[in-house]
Amino acid sequence: xxxxxDSNDLAEFCARQQTVxxxxxxxxxxxxxxYWPILCLxxxxxxxxxxxxxTLVPGIDLAPLMELLANKHTLKVFHAARQxxxxxxxxxxxxPEPLFDTQIAAMVCGFGDAVSYETLVGKLARAPLDKSxxxxxxxxxxxxERQIRYALxxxxxxxxxxxxxxxxxxxxxxxxxxxxxxxALVDPALYRSDPSEAWRRFxxxxxxxRRFFGVLREVAAWRETAAQQRNLPRGRIIKDEAVLEIAxxxxxxxxxxxxxxxxxxxxxxxxxxxxxxxxxxxxxxASALAPxxxxxxxxxxxxxxxxxxxxxLLKYRCEEHQVAQKLLASSDDLDAIAADDHxxxxxxxxWRYEIFGRDAIALKHGRLALTVRxxxxxxxxxxxx
Numbered sequence: 001x002x003x004x005x006d007s008n009d010l011a012e013f014c015a016r017q018q019t020v021x022x023x024x025x026x027x028x029x030x031x032x033x034x035y036w037p038i039l040c041l042x043x044x045x046x047x048x049x050x051x052x053x054x055t056l057v058p059g060i061d062l063a064p065l066m067e068l069l070a071n072k073h074t075l076k077v078f079h080a081a082r083q084x085x086x087x088x089x090x091x092x093x094x095x096p097e098p099l100f101d102t103q104i105a106a107m108v109c110g111f112g113d114a115v116s117y118e119t120l121v122g123k124l125a126r127a128p129l130d131k132s133x134x135x136x137x138x139x140x141x142x143x144x145e146r147q148i149r150y151a152l153x154x155x156x157x158x159x160x161x162x163x164x165x166x167x168x169x170x171x172x173x174x175x176x177x178x179x180x181x182x183x184a185l186v187d188p189a190l191y192r193s194d195p196s197e198a199w200r201r202f203x204x205x206x207x208x209x210r211r212f213f214g215v216l217r218e219v220a221a222w223r224e225t226a227a228q229q230r231n232l233p234r235g236r237i238i239k240d241e242a243v244l245e246i247a248x249x250x251x252x253x254x255x256x257x258x259x260x261x262x263x264x265x266x267x268x269x270x271x272x273x274x275x276x277x278x279x280x281x282x283x284x285x286a287s288a289l290a291p292x293x294x295x296x297x298x299x300x301x302x303x304x305x306x307x308x309x310x311x312x313l314l315k316y317r318c319e320e321h322q323v324a325q326k327l328l329a330s331s332d333d334l335d336a337i338a339a340d341d342h343x344x345x346x347x348x349x350x351w352r353y354e355i356f357g358r359d360a361i362a363l364k365h366g367r368l369a370l371t372v373r374x375x376x377x378x379x380x381x382x383x384x385x
Contacts, residue, residue, distance in 0.1 A: 007061040014064035022075035024158035029137040040138035045155035069096035071281035110322025125160040214286030216247035222278040
């Protein structure tokens with residue numbers, strides 16, 4: 001088991017990986033008590049060797065690792081890459097590309113929605129995984145042998161999973177499908193928390209008025225900024241329930257704010273003043289705001305059966321092409337397509353249109369029909385009238 005805890009050893013290891021075609025990467029981090037994740041360990045596996053890099057060693061120089069991640073000639077393989085990439089974007093400002101996310105590749109290859117790493121390792125690498133160390137304290141030193149073995153297993157088997165999925169993508173001629181999905185993940189803005197967009201974390205039910213939305217937007221933005229500055233989880237500043245309650249009741253004084261049930265005590269100090277300032281900003285801006293359309297509006301009258309037909313078509317196409325339904329179209333997408341032939345949804349463009357979107361529009365307009373033959377769904381073109 002190779003653990004790197006020295007700057008020179010790290011530089012030599014990274015230098016050896018600079019010329020390989022791909023590296024498999026995973027991280028172990030803690031963020032239960034902080035806003036920003038604490039990077040505790042980075043596991044890297046090239047085709048010939050693997051190492052766990054102890055990022056908490058005082059004075060260790062991680063520059064060679066960051067240079068390796070920035071190498072445009074080496075593919076970086078992750079599983080469910082979003083959180084790992086967020087860490088590296090926070091450290092360097094850049095996405096470690098080119099990327100290969102095995103979870104997305106597995107969805108493209110028909111392994112189901114959001115398939116787990118453990119499932120892929122079992123099916124493709126034919127190896128068991130000991131997940132007992134998943135929720136251990138990765139910031140505690142020294143690390144146990146079990147922790148190190150767990151951490152390294154993740155990237156050692158990831159090499160095999162990647163190679164098998166790469167082969168399947170080529171055999172199924174889906175490399176262009178997968179490339180479209182990866183292209184959407186390289187924008188650094190995807191991994192940054194913009195306080196002005198923090199209100200989107202709240203699922204709004206039904207139509208909301210301008211004042212509610214204005215205050216929600218400002219209080220959520222204030223909380224996000226406060227959490228970032230103090231490096232505390234959002235809920236340690238104020239809880240989600242309190243943000244929504246403030247937006248509903250619009251307190252304008254410390255006394256009114258103190259009656260917010262979801263808030264703790266101590267609103268008379270700086271915290272209370274900051275919240276009230278956010279409330280006032282939200283009220284002042286409310287008249288110029290257009291509240292968002294609900295995340296999922298009711299299906300227009302009469303379109304329910306059409307949506308159900310589209311749902312059957314979606315399932316049929318996904319089984320036929322062995323691709324995950326979640327990747328192809330969501331329930332909201334089906335509602336949108338039922339209502340509008342030109343809906344702005346992924347299912348009506350790119351590879352999704354080729355295997356589902358085109359047929360969905362044809363089904364809507366009677367140019368295609370669903371039937372059952374030998375207990376299986378089939379598509380037919382209705383005879384011309």
